[in-house]
Amino acid sequence: MxxxxxxxxxxxxxxxxxxxxxxxxxxxxxxxxxxxxxxxxxxxxxxxxxxxxxxxxxxxxxxxxxxxxxxxxxxxxxxxxxxxxxxxxxxxxxxxxxxxxxxxxxxxxxxxxxxxxxxxxxxxxxxxxxxxxxxxxxxxxxxxxxxxxxxxxxxxxxxxxxxxxxxxxxxxTLTKRDLVEGYGEIVKVGALSDGDLWKLIESIETPEDILKYAPELSMHSVQYKANIVMGDEKEGGLRQLLNFGHTIGHAVEALADGDLRHGEAVSIGMVALTRIFEEKGLSQAGLTQKLTDRLEAVGLPTSSSLLDSPAVFDKIKNDKKNRDGHLNLIYLHQIGGPAIKSIPSSTIREFLDAKENV
Structure with missing residues (x-):
């Protein structure tokens, strides 16, 4: 045990x-x-x-x-x-x-x-x-x-x-969709932490692989989260890293009105945000595709037409993690290299729309 x-x-x-x-x-x-x-x-x-x-x-x-x-x-x-x-x-x-x-x-x-x-x-x-x-x-x-x-x-x-x-x-006893949904959070943790978990993720190609390696996936994911929580129990700093993919993901999930599961929305959010930061030159070239490949290997969605809705920006702007008029966006320099960028809520739409380097 x-x-x-x-x-x-x-x-x-x-x-x-x-x-x-x-x-x-x-x-x-x-x-x-x-x-x-x-x-x-x-x-x-x-x-x-x-x-x-x-x-x-x-x-x-x-x-x-x-x-x-x-x-x-x-x-x-x-x-x-x-x-x-x-x-x-x-x-x-x-x-x-x-x-x-x-x-x-x-x-x-x-x-x-x-x-x-x-x-x-x-x-x-x-x-x-x-x-x-x-x-x-x-x-x-x-x-x-x-x-x-x-x-x-x-x-x-x-x-x-x-x-x-x-x-x-x-x-x-889970349906395939319910099983795969949870894998979105595992890929999130693997991308944040690198190391043994990401190596294991790179070997997983099917939902059956998720079941096969479930104890190891849980062990690595829980250990990483436990380390984060022990360093920052109430999300004052380090624990914010666990929100990678969630800011956009929560917005899409809310607009989907029940048609998207949480893990599916986080999968979409991770890819959407990484693509933006890669286009700005803040994330390693090819990182979006690397994440997309691992998520799509087991059938997770990585895009949504809801991302084009203006309502997405209203949801993001009013995210509960908004602090003093700023949102902290969690992104990756590379696998295992998370970072935080603080953006004024009033300019979040311009930032997420812009393609030029910042």
Missing amino acids: KIIKVDLPDHSYNVEIQAGLLNCTGQLVSSVWSERKIALVSDSNVAPLYQSKVADALVRVGFTVHNYQFPAGEESKSLEVLANLTRQMAADGFNRDDGVIALGGGVTGDLAGLLAATYMRGISLIQMPTSLLAQVDSSVGGKTAVDLDTTKNIIGAFYQPDLVIIDPETLT
Whole structure:
């Protein structure tokens, strides 16, 4: 089993990665939590697959488990669903000594994470991600949030779990599209970090390869993110690097109105931004094609007609990462060479439209 420690000033925890870990749920949870009441939160896709199995394992070691379920989909990342889950927990008598386990993909992790962060001003949390996107990205680092209207993750909190349990065997139940979506975040991390992860990425040509190397992909991705988070827990500096591809990606995702998955939008965003910076001479020649090749090898989209919409610039200009009238765009000099360029929000359209060197 691979164990990655996230060691933060106020809260440390392990990320444990190994095939078959869901079978060890009771043992793993009891190693960090005393007996208590647990809200086991899943969506309508994941619950039928794993919720009873996990709940039974927890009950066998002395926990009291309440299974909660919400409709699958990004639209459930809302204040309404958060309020419904809170009402259920209150009705079931949960108190500050109890806990929440997020069993599912990125939506579940974000929603149940915020539920734990806000219920009675914060109760214990464990993340059990079942999608590739959640395993390599959203389950680690403590970001929790819900959406408001078309603005993603605008209401949230930094709230670290007590444990993250990653079982790559859960990936075998994903559709091809759901599996491949998470690979967009892996390519992002590989491009930022270079080294062994990028070498592995260069060998992956099919979705089947993603499944084959899932434990290694998770290990490298989580270790890189853990190192970043330990250096900058609340995105004051270094952690901004993880936003590579997200500024444009979030804008395209919002305009797609559900037709694009998060990882697909990040894939489009990485390529679009890299092409702009390469045209300006700030990124290495050929870098856009290098990224495009690795993403398209497994079927990820790398372009969208939505990029031509004027509304993209409004979304980017109003991005929640806007600070003091500036947006920090994350780009690459080359693979393994990330950099930050601060652009006044008022001129972001001119910058992204311009082709001349700056």
